[in-house]
Amino acid sequence: MELFNEAAEKYAEKFTSAQNEQLQQIYTQTNQLHPHAHMMSSSVQGQFLAFLSNIIRPKYVLEIGTFTGYSALCLAEGLIKQGELHTIELRAEDAATAQQNFSQSHWAKQIHLHIGNALDIIPTLPFEWDLVFIDADKTGYIQYYELVLPLLKKNGVIIADNVLFHGQVLEAPNKRKNAKAIHAFNEWVAKDARTQQVLLTVRDGLLLIKKQ
Template identity: 70%
Template structure:
């Protein structure tokens, strides 16, 4: 079975040519994941990863939350702008992927600031008593609305939520939309659109990123 494609592989390849190269540890994670993981296409990759790192360095967050660690690539991107006393908490449901991520986190200069939790995100989120400056949702698509509703009350006034795969390989553009995950993503996009607490922009980076912030009065 071939990996699902992003909306425009050609545009993504062109964007990559003009995006700064990853540092060595990120390159190591990408090479390992591509060589050994059956779902390597789930890795954020250079263009999206650099966007996450840029946003983190601009926001200078104290508390970052990631739902869906995978092999650790995106967490390290999100950690780049952490304040010196800041923390990144990342949640992964699969122990095998969590172990891979732990290995790479241990090689990072941010290792003492990264906290990996293994288990059900819906159960773990309430145990993390922080106000989040930056949140990245990249986990089970049917869980997006639930995670969003759990986290909106804990989002900092100037905080940002990013939700990944909101184009879901182009399947949300089909008429009618087929497939459980595509339907769930479309429902999530509609849910955020109707939320009068927030405003959002859908970015066509890779497989789609929805950026959400609280409305300013």
């Protein structure tokens, strides 16, 4: 099952503020050259991330799953002058692409790229996060959530991507590993009295989670 409506996405893009020149370049290059370009946020989703970051004005942002750096640069748009964005990527090849993109950006000195397993890296980062974006392996979402929630400041926000997982979370019975993991994550968060949440049907689904 596929929930994504290309015509609706194009319509939404038409009435969404345009992304800057560098983001457009990364977006185009990734779509043209990367065999897994579908893993990147859409331009509308990217502008939503930038919009939310500009509202929050975070000092410390954590991203789990860098890919080619597009979403990190969107999230960096709201950073305060002394702010930092830390992003974690498991795959060295994607990390190299992302680092090149970061080095050419306005936020080059504020973005810090870590290569390796997020579960190992996150405990080494001595920050209280204002904003966290989870977009990595779907079977690890609950672990990432439980790891970062104690490190999230009060009223801090976690954004989890792909929480509709191509509509597969609606299938019954659900026999697909990633969709089952995402559904379990959605249920886990919904039952958590420590947070408030709202699930948005933007592209492949975004779960916005605020710490109480």
